[in-house]
Amino acid sequence: NLPLQATLEDGMAGAPPRDSSLDAGVIAHEYGHGISNRLTGGPNVVNCLNNAEQMGEGWSDWFGIALTSKAGDTALTPRGVGNYVTFRPTDGVGIRPTPYSTDMTVNPATYASVANPSISQPHGIGYVWNTMLWEVHWNLVHKHGYAANPYDGHTAGGNNLAMQLVMDGMKFQVCRPGFVDGRDAIL
Numbered sequence: 001n002l003p004l005q006a007t008l009e010d011g012m013a014g015a016p017p018r019d020s021s022l023d024a025g026v027i028a029h030e031y032g033h034g035i036s037n038r039l040t041g042g043p044n045v046v047n048c049l050n051n052a053e054q055m056g057e058g059w060s061d062w063f064g065i066a067l068t069s070k071a072g073d074t075a076l077t078p079r080g081v082g083n084y085v086t087f088r089p090t091d092g093v094g095i096r097p098t099p100y101s102t103d104m105t106v107n108p109a110t111y112a113s114v115a116n117p118s119i120s121q122p123h124g125i126g127y128v129w130n131t132m133l134w135e136v137h138w139n140l141v142h143k144h145g146y147a148a149n150p151y152d153g154h155t156a157g158g159n160n161l162a163m164q165l166v167m168d169g170m171k172f173q174v175c176r177p178g179f180v181d182g183r184d185a186i187l
Helices: 024-039 056-066 111-115 123-144 158-172 179-186
Strands: none
Touching: 024 056, 024 158, 056 123, 056 158, 111 123, 123 158, 123 179, 158 179
């Protein structure tokens, strides 16, 4: 009788793979797909996010970083997506071209970036959209403060107000929205 041996699959750099279900940002990101697919285009349509400038990955990244932000974070705090599962530090690049930050030397993405051929669809397009949402988030936090509890409602802090505006914007926008449609719906 041979002793029972356990083996681990090789992950990155000789380490075993990490389970994405242990990363709250990844969980919030994936849940965000359900939210954006359900709310965009009305209650009877779930396939509205399939156009060239669709923002589904951006909303999902935004849910991931907005729901895992902390009171001590600032607009300049770099926030990566997928850092845990890719063995990167919390302030590392993650799986997007740069971490999210309002510091243009860290994240130089602007609306003009969608014309860059290296920006992929849908993930690169989503990266640009979330860069815009992250600016809105921090502008509202600067004006209305930060609420540590997301259940305190939209009047408790700028981060909660941003969450409410983004959710309402998805409800108001048309099927197959572009960035301008998403912006207008939030406004």
